[in-house]
Amino acid sequence: MASSIRVRAVENGGVTSLKALVRHPMDSGFVKDSAGNVIPAHFIQLLTITHNGKDVFVANWGPAVSKDPFLECRFKGAKKGDKLTISWTDNKGESDSTTATIA
């Protein structure tokens, strides 16, 4: 199964810039479907970016984050070729995780 997470991490001058795109409906719980039924809230609550076993970025997300969330962050202390792990868990207990190599 293809991962729900697409990541690109680039190191330049000691700073790693990471861009991630996650495929997720991020239903807010305020929207109704065509039959008038409320679509239950379904959104990512927690997304972490880990490098060498240490969290370098933690995002707490609510239903007001857009569908297929995009995230960009920057951190120091990593070098080209290092591995990063990006993981998320949503309010229904679903989760996914992927590993990316810093270019």
Add this chain to the structure above:
Amino acid sequence: MKGVLGAGVASFALGSGIVPLRVEAAASLDTSDWPKKAFSTPGVDATISELYGMEATESDKISMDLPTIAQNGAVVPATVETTLPNVTSIALLVAKNPNALAASFDIPEGTLPFVSNRLKMAETTDVVAVVISDGKAYKATKNVKVTVGGCGG
């Protein structure tokens, strides 16, 4: 015979590929620290005090990059950056959303106080960025006009 064996190996590889995924799901992140109450609080000031337990003062050292006019309230790009020192947390709030808090980010040591994200906005309103620097809360505000299906006026 060789073909049959090959198919067997392939299906085994496929099967074993599913197993680690399930293990991963079982070892999913612990969301017990997720600030549930802060995510269900309407209003900017009430949400900031629920999330951080203090009031935020205005700061001109927080730069917010958001469109002045958003053609589509479902996807509003928001970038926050600050020159404030020792930042430990950044939060994005949308004043008139049913619950103001859109996202909060932990900034560990070594991570730059920069974040870019996309938000949903119910209507034209202020977007507030909150930054925790040296244990104090600072905020900056930008008004974003939402024109869903309009002509950008």
